[in-house]
Amino acid sequence: MMLLDWLLVVIAGWLALGVAGIPALRNTGVVARLLFPAGAFLALVLAGLALAALFTEPQTAVLALGLPTLPFHLRLDGLSAFFLLVIGAAGAGISLFAAGYFRQGEGTPPGLMCLEYHLFLASMALVVLADDAYAFMVAWETMALSSFFLVTANHRVPAIRSAGFLYLLVAHVGALAILLTFGVLQAGTGDYTFANMRAQSLSPLWASVAFLLATVGFGAKAGVLPLHVWLPEAHPAAPSPVSALMSAVMLKTAIYGLLRVVFDLAGTQLWWWGVVLLGLGLATALFGVIYSAVQSDMKRLLAYSSIENIGLLFVGMGLAVLFHAYAMSALAALALTATLFHVASHACFKSLLFLATGSVLHATGERSLGKLGGLIRRMPWVAALSLVGVLASSGLPPFSGFVAEWLLLQSFLFTTGLPNSFLNMLVPVVAAAIALVAALAGYVMVKFYGVIFLGQPREPHLAHAHPASPLERAGLVWLGAGCVLLGLFPVQVIGVIDPVTQVLLGAGVGETVRANGWLFLSPTSLGRASYGPLVFLLVVAFAVALTAWLVHRLYHGRLRRSAPWDCGFPAQTARMQDSAEGFGQPIREIFNPVFRMTRELPTPFDAAPKYRVTIEDPFWHGLYLPVARLTERLARLVGRLQQGRIAIYLLYSFLTLIVLLGVVRW
Template identity: 55%
Template sequence: MDFLPSPLSGALAAAVSWLVIALASLAPGRNALVVRRLAFPLGALAGLALAAFGLQAMWLPAAQMTLPLGLPDLPFHLRIDPLAGFFLMLLGAVSAGVCVYAAGYFRDESGERLTLIGLQYHVFLASMAFVIVADDAYLFMVAWETMALSSYFLVTTDHKLPAVRGAGFLYLLVAHLGAIAILLCFGVMSGGQGDYTFDALRAAELKPLWATVAFLLAFFGFGAKAGMIPLHAWLPEAHPAAPSPVSALMSGIMIKTAIYGMVRVIYDLIGGVRWEWGVLVLAIGAATTLFGVLYALMQHDLKRLLAYHSVENIGIILLGLGASMVFLGFGHSAAGALGLIAALYHTLNHAVFKGLLFLGAGSILHATGLRNLNDMGGLIHKMPKTAFYFLIGALAISALPPLNGFVSEWLTFQAALQAPLLANGVVRSVLPLFAATLALAGALTAMCFVKVYGIAFLGQPREPRHAPQPKAPAAGRDAGTLEQYGMAWLAAGCFVLGLFPTSFLLMLNRVATSLTGKGLSRAALESNWLWLIPSSSVQASYSPGIFLIVIVAVTLLTFLLVRRFYHGRVRYADPWDCGYPGQTPRMQDTADAFGQPIRHVFGPVYLMKRHLPGPDDPAPKFTLKIEDRHWYWLYLPLARLTNYVSSKIALLQQGRISIYLLYSFLTLIALLVFVR
């Protein structure tokens, strides 16, 4: 394949072309049409190219390159290996769909705003690509911070709203805390030798204590970006604040770069994974999963709800990673590889279906101006195409076969069910418990999306005064053609990833092999296109093709039988009528009502502020507010502490020159005494 550039230079070219597009969108004098018609489609092409090079890199040995850029004596190093290739593929493929969608989505933006969005959006994409191909801590941190800043500006696109500014600030704060931890982690790993290329970090032998410190710093530093608890608070604020394509990118791809960072640092750079680390990852992963889905169920803002589901899915990915680390720590390489593969597979799957769901939410927001589920209803009539794509995304995230969500969650289960291999009795018995958490979360997710779909798309429009909003001229229209193409691309991804898991399994096995040295068991490698076998065919196997055939056959058969034997004609009736005539739309179930049983069962998890009107209240008004407990035991006390300490330190600033001179004088005296 001599006529093709090598994957690394190809990926570099794609990333640089994103940067060029970013600058070019500034050039044409704030012309919205150029950005929409040219910049975003070209960005999508670059994404496709990046995905192709990433795919190619997964089958090739690692390649390195040094750029003549950067500080003197500190050039940028690039490297591509199967792990980087996998994440480049994820970045390229998902961003291609989102870019096409964005070309349609931003049709109402003014030129001034759109040129800025075009700049930040493509810088954001390029910085993520550089995070993935970086091969030294210096370039990694530069790209990482560029990513944080560009996405901050994207989040605060509507900076005139105070709530958006607040969300942006919170995001920036957590992002920087995470970045500090990552920086310290690189410092610990280099062990004071001053060489920050990843090759040097890989070669450095750390003492067990320092390795654990590096692990903790990496885990919490990257975890802040990924949105694991207790560092998740920015996620449900920032994702809804951003424009929908940006939410899709952030939730679909950006938080995955944190997973990339975790895998890169923990598996590759630190090396020698210990099982205790795995237990910590498992515990936090399980808590994150459960917390995310429980809070998602309580949301009635569609984009907030999706954001909490991102928290949940990060938890699922962490469960896979944790299981893998436990197995690797005990020396079971095949099971360890399986856990890693499950985590990475879920990373890709979540990027695809969560991107799709955010795009769908964006189309709803665009067409109706609504974000509150309680105001929606009956959208399937006005937006049948969006409803269709959203359904695919909802089925995928609910882990229903034969779509992609099922495959990776099933693989995670299979990894967890390898627990009998373990020698340590406690871990052996706890691991299935974490798997049970995953099962519970899966069921709750399905319930949550029944709620979303039922409330938003089915039924009747709820509040008529909300339905046609003057803000949205396209009220009640379906998504535009380009928006549909974008969603169709990701929906197709849900099917491909769900129906051909074996090819992806083998591909990911290359990643796992390159990281841990050994891959899956021999039996697993004999998986064919029909049967997916994670460990051995005696234990478990799954065939999405057969599943699909059975589902289609049963549905068709039922349909035909019902038509043939029952009534044989189509009947029209009011939706959700339940036999009562004369219903008003206000009598339908609301989003909050749907979550009520869960709110009762899991009461202690929530911080609920509710006002129940008395029976003799002439103007009864029911209010309910669910708040995140983390704010009260972690964030607000921390903020108060910071404020207090700062106010004490601010006493130093007196504003009198004499006092300042006195400071330097006393410092001088102290130094003289000390150095003497």
């Protein structure tokens, strides 16, 4: 059997696990102890198969499913194998965690949850395997629907229902645009296989139409400005493993789709496509990070941070398109490598952080940052692993986020020599903005970690927070190991990414990187730029150990515990720590014009002073509500036709007949 067949077996296995959840609808024991761990195992197998597939020739298969004239075509090439690897590796950790997470009494019964969850996983795997528009759309819609039901697991809460509706709406607007993309790409031949689309050579105009439609369609799924509004609603509404799966994996299928269309199906790339992607990505990244800094709900904060990361991915893709359009393939390969590295890295750290919020939520019942604090003492495992995720997410060496950032900045840095002087000016400015986004991400993550895990507990009942269960810990450890290993062994990871860039661009940085040794990552030459995370870590660790030993050896290790000093202030309470709002205050001041903010300030004479600040999305009021109002007005106009009296309707029929007769006569 070919690798592709084995992959299909795994996907079928997921579906079978899902169906097996139905008889065990309310039997949490079976679902948690058997089905979810089995799903995690299958995800691991999928990741292994995908890894093997990266280094083999593309394989195709035709399934006996679908329409009589249009069966499902599947194809496994480097690009799909890489994304399958991400789905499998992240999915394994998330499923393992989910085994310890889902329980009775939280909306949807566990058995049904198991069905939806595995359907979701299977449809994501099928999306990246699909090789014709029909199979792609079926898988894409299955993914959207299964995730919709997962988001609305707690459907008794009205806010969650409306979040789910918004998600479904934007998902379908996007799906329509994707459908139209495929319509343009098949160039009137009526053959919707991807092989046919590759064979067509479109005029620049039609290729651009396809590109713009694809950007809208996949951008809606990815949460690119201004189609992002569903993301901060839907991701926090879902149960944490589902949030993790959506943020870390599902968003990546949109990146996959865009890469597939732009680099594989469209056939040509125009330079201004790159500028469009750069602009969109930059706006999205800045918006995401600024808004995540002012959130006071831990899951919303992470959702906005996902928007930021999607923006960075779009910037990377835009750069790759730009270079590719000017036939600078080495630089295009570098930018694309950075993008794909960030795909893998974001999948690890974002799922880790979302799962950690799930543990915190179960342990404390609180989602609001204003009511958490001090959990490092109650939940040491979750706190330690979250710290890894936080450092990776802030783009700090030697963790995974830094490598992606480093590669992206390197590709910015060596851009001089673009034939267009406008672009030569643009690129440094974009690089500066990216540096700002990366630095702000650190601010956000310090806020996230500091407010949840450090300090004193802000509520008395936090003292009874219980640590995460062993299965939850196992899932977190798996993902944390991902963040660390991706960061420490970038050369090996780039060896895995190399086949993908070879498929898409016909060029790769793998060879140069390998030639420069396994210890130091150097995409061009050692003299030009190099980074050795392992040496970096070893030196810092050695310095830490040596210092600690010397200090204890030469002086003493005496230690005394006492009350906090705090400049001698004795009446210190937990309420005097910085709140999440307080931590966001500088950002609110600096980026004031970006926010739509309403504030209630207390006066000095209030007996019970109250401070309240609400920050709303300007796009919601500036774009979505006007569109909704317009739709409503149009509907009301149409409504005027419907008087509810049979005589009027008969009159309409009569008039229509007369008009038709007139048309026929004429």
